[in-house]
Amino acid sequence: MSTRKKLTLFNDPIYGFITIPSPLIFELIEHSYFQRLRRITQMGMSYIVFPGAHHTRFHHAIGCMYLMQKAVQVLRFKDISILPEEEEALYAAILLHDIGHGPFSHALEHSIVDGVHHEDISLLFMQELNTNFNDRLTLAIQIFSDKYHKKFLHQLVSGQLDMDRLDYLRRDSFYTGVSEGNINTERLITMLNVHEDTLVVESKGIYSVEKFIVARRLMYWSVYLHKTSLVAEQMLLNLLKRAKELYLKGIEIKASPSLLYFFDNPNKAFDGEALKMFARLDDYDIIQAVKLWCDHDDIVINRLSNMIIDRSLLKIKIREKPFKSSTLQKKRAKVMKHFGISEEEAAYFVINGAISNQAYSTEKENINMLSKSGKLVDVAKASDQLNIEALSNLVSKHYLCYPKGKHY
Amino acid sequence: MSTRKKLTLFNDPIYGFITIPSPLIFELIEHSYFQRLRRITQMGMSYIVFPGAHHTRFHHAIGCMYLMQKAVQVLRFKDISILPEEEEALYAAILLHDIGHGPFSHALEHSIVDGVHHEDISLLFMQELNTNFNDRLTLAIQIFSDKYHKKFLHQLVSGQLDMDRLDYLRRDSFYTGVSEGNINTERLITMLNVHEDTLVVESKGIYSVEKFIVARRLMYWSVYLHKTSLVAEQMLLNLLKRAKELYLKGIEIKASPSLLYFFDNPNKAFDGEALKMFARLDDYDIIQAVKLWCDHDDIVINRLSNMIIDRSLLKIKIREKPFKSSTLQKKRAKVMKHFGISEEEAAYFVINGAISNQAYSTEKENINMLSKSGKLVDVAKASDQLNIEALSNLVSKHYLCYPKGKHY
Amino acid sequence: MSTRKKLTLFNDPIYGFITIPSPLIFELIEHSYFQRLRRITQMGMSYIVFPGAHHTRFHHAIGCMYLMQKAVQVLRFKDISILPEEEEALYAAILLHDIGHGPFSHALEHSIVDGVHHEDISLLFMQELNTNFNDRLTLAIQIFSDKYHKKFLHQLVSGQLDMDRLDYLRRDSFYTGVSEGNINTERLITMLNVHEDTLVVESKGIYSVEKFIVARRLMYWSVYLHKTSLVAEQMLLNLLKRAKELYLKGIEIKASPSLLYFFDNPNKAFDGEALKMFARLDDYDIIQAVKLWCDHDDIVINRLSNMIIDRSLLKIKIREKPFKSSTLQKKRAKVMKHFGISEEEAAYFVINGAISNQAYSTEKENINMLSKSGKLVDVAKASDQLNIEALSNLVSKHYLCYPKGKHY
């Protein structure tokens, strides 16, 4: 078909040229639902610390699809059967796996739409698209929802070593310039195999898997949970909370219709109408609202908006032990006194919480290594030396944000 | 002073770590005028073709400052005197050289603010900042405006081989993934020298300069003037023109106060008030307005907005000869008939124009090579073989954009 | 077949993993004739200037084969027919195209074996291997010798844009660290097509081709003809000439049997015996001989050997005009007096010659661009601006090498 013959290509600074594998995939990429991802930043507000990190969910999804092409090639070479229709379904599934992400990706998840995980919204979008595309996405949806009989196909889309993780670690490391987070996606994919319908890594890949886990840990603590983007995101969350609160009290809040829709319907089921409004919502609604709010009368909205826009962030402290409530009270009292506001209002400027990460989480499943004798072994057992079990402990840290000198 | 001792760093995917050289520079970067550049994309709408190209003017300015540090180091090593205050002024000047850029950088220049070049606005911002910073920017402004007695300092900020060009060619090549545009900034800087107060390249650098000129030419035709971003930008320009037109006729146009301010004051002098409003204007005002206009009643605004947001662009043809007016008329007639609109309205969908580029322009000045015998030679003469004079011809091409099948 | 299933891979710092496409190719790589290329440096003595440039003909040949795999993939995608047996023949031909290179590649060509071009020796090796491999290389040999009816296959192996050039420019640029020489092999290959049995570049590739020509020019003058490696190679040539001369006069010269064989048989036809001896000859024979000669009684051999080993090279001057014979005589007279040697001997230390390069040579053929209207145009005509015809002029320079202070 002629669309293919044109050899439609994306230029990717990481992988070089990316080819679009089929007309269906081409049409999915052209769809406005997918184009929306161009306006959703991959790493929330991390660009506030890493000025190169303005890459989008759109680019990430295209990158995942590229890696999936490589994975299919490698597995077929190893005589793993993947039918042509399964192949296309894999591409569609990985392309759309993040289509349900809202503004600033994870940063604002559960704030604008409460209680609905982005993967559930992705599924709703996929079902909607399936209707538009005459059921050509049915198999993709089955694989995405883990309802297809070949389990390893789902694992390529969502699992310990799925194409999503392989792309985002590499891409985020690339665009932030934190090169230690870099992983060798090509090598990891080359070592993939399937054993008893389970995606496995061949035994000689043990050091690459170890490296992958340690790189992921580094990216979490040094990048994703970096204290400066953490404080910026917490401020934005508090700002949106305040704006919604005042809006529901009847105070005028300027914002786009789609954002106001979600302010208005905090606990409504996520139906077709919600999906349509969500499809219009992206980073621009949020930032533009924050810019408008810089002149708002409410001191909380006004100050937080200006602080975010001018990057004049609250001070943040991180430590292993929780902060005492007396510390919080003291900070809040100072804010109350300075701004002449209530304790409830002061709480928007003194933010307290915890972050945590497991470098190797086995909640869903293990990373399975295929030993030379043909047995499956959890990577935590396969590593002769690196104590991966220790890496599966949950590490938590506590933070406290509050105004510093220049904010008064 | 303690700010320096903290070794404040930026992570740059291209150069690695970038150090902030002095407290003044630190404060300039922290200023809200400079922070605004985080919300202005470096390459206009090029990301529509090159999905990695979301880098900002902020990042570019920081990169220029880094290259300036290298240039100062190299020139001092060659015994060229640069005083400490001149050094800091160079950093301030290059950091602020683009601070007057409006939304989408060059793409919308001369549309929102007509008749004022971005460099003039940069100068206004610098003068405003100079007041805030107690005249600590006076020398930077002199160098920027070429009013300082050491001419080569100005050439480092704005000239044939200034740090601006060296950074943007490399950075744009990096983020688009068009690696042929890449230049070896390090080598070019290493070969800089000063002769009779003129910035020169040492003779052995001739091949690097040739390569620089050819890379620049390639970037213009393959990237900056790429037909797909060209059509997107022309559509955006037409959309803004239409919106302003209707707004001035009294029809309701939703947009941010800052954008409406410039709709309202098309021919006003660019005074202090304009500067304040301009300082609030960035890509987000534009894109968010376009999103709101997707529901507008006017068919021109409505269709162009939806086309831009959904990336369903007009078809574009490029060729060496101008298009005939009869061709245009035919295209317009088709649009008039299909949408049932006037010829004037149809003209918004049938766009005609020309693009041109000189790979090596000597308008301002030459690239001066320093021959071994100590004479200055224009690079167009120094190259033994590459016909650089031919490269200084102006090449022009003509384009025509119009709706295709799916738009009807 | 099981050899393939093992997914035998090479790690290439440039391309990532390289897969061996078939058992025949695997066996060719394993053959001792091909393994010899591991001991032949790609860039002669360039490592004396660029300490990273120790890469070998072996690695280059493997890289060419990788690019050929990409080219086959792209052309087939564009519906150009390449039969499976033609595909394998292409891999064999490009893999073996340099198998006839002797020690230090081009640097010593025509000195050890006079009057025989390395491509002729490659052909002899291929014919010898064809006998060993039961005629499985017949088609590869036809393509290599341009005797196959599909001409474009030969052009992929040897032509203006063959895989050889694409790999060596990129590889040499990478290992020397001269990043301006870098070319985007992936983009160039993506733009290849076949028109009337001729390998062409699609019209939009014009800027990449221009860039390729300018990069090649830069690599010649800045790297391949770098004055320091030039002088080193000239000294080595003179040393070998002197050694052979004395050897033929009966003076004892220590060297490996294979090197002495070629000293002994300067004008013999290159027969089967010569091929066997040649197959044992590599950089190690040369360097080890030079090391042994550091203690030789003959002052010419002694001094040149020590100078080369200790990198205490002659001084070299390069200029556009030839040097006068009186200049040479003066230099020689000084050497004669200082070392107390004859004029003939002194001539070994005062070396005079010329180098030349054409950035775009059409001797063999043109670079053909495929215009949108389907016509073939020579790139020199297709470029709207870059004067490629000027680039096809032959540029020559003259050099003079002689001892400086520390050699006396």
Next chain:
Amino acid sequence: MSTRKKLTLFNDPIYGFITIPSPLIFELIEHSYFQRLRRITQMGMSYIVFPGAHHTRFHHAIGCMYLMQKAVQVLRFKDISILPEEEEALYAAILLHDIGHGPFSHALEHSIVDGVHHEDISLLFMQELNTNFNDRLTLAIQIFSDKYHKKFLHQLVSGQLDMDRLDYLRRDSFYTGVSEGNINTERLITMLNVHEDTLVVESKGIYSVEKFIVARRLMYWSVYLHKTSLVAEQMLLNLLKRAKELYLKGIEIKASPSLLYFFDNPNKAFDGEALKMFARLDDYDIIQAVKLWCDHDDIVINRLSNMIIDRSLLKIKIREKPFKSSTLQKKRAKVMKHFGISEEEAAYFVINGAISNQAYSTEKENINMLSKSGKLVDVAKASDQLNIEALSNLVSKHYLCYPKGKHY
């Protein structure tokens, strides 16, 4: 001084341009002892697996010097006092730290010169050079030998995070193409500090240090101890052992005078004469000897030489448990029978041994982290999760090499 003003540069594919910091350093690099390192490969026979890994000790030493320049810059920025004479001594010490390496670096250590560590030979060379350079290396030698009162200077040259390790991990990762071994040298150096005369890493560098340790572990098991280079090196060791044995029995063994000197003097003290002979010994003596031995009458020498030159290596098995002596006997019996040789001779073809590595060895010292409260903590304690203590266990594996099908 004018040497500096010339801005002598090396092109490094990894770091870009490397500047030579002083005339003394320039002269050291020019010295024939240092130039010899151009003929010693950094990674022994690893190029047999990783065809890009032909980089030399010369290049590594230059790279270390570059990193040392960066380290001095960072530490001085943090107000750590390093006097100009200490700075130059650091550069000299790191430049010469590997000057005592013999052919194939670690691969043949303890075989050609028994019982003398390469660092001891480096010291002898430095003392010899110190005499030539009028005691200008005295301070460098003190730092190198850890006899200078500022201990942290020695740690920069030889310690857990010395410039040697930082360069070799990065360089070996680069040239092999095993990108997972890559470390961010720039970030690690940026986080260095000195506390109580001890080189420390600032606490926020913990994830980079973890990553460094895991990358080092990966490089050991995947690259340095790769089974194919292991077998090649064991074969070479056995071949040299056999050659020496026969030579001492009076059988003719062709080899360079310097190699024969060390065959002749197996247990002699390493005196001035030995140093002179050692200074002439490099990879070329070894490979050229092996090539000559391909025609030797002794079957052990003959076969091993041909196997090495043609890369027709013994089969190798690696496992965690030692191999039984009965397994060895069976393999040897087969070899004895096939070749008609004695058990003693057969032992040269059936090679058994163990390899081991500690990812984090605290034998010499710890990696010291500087906590925020200003205390020194061993990294094994500082890491909240990664079990670095586990990484300090010694991991051992056993190997067995023997002829396979094609060798019979």
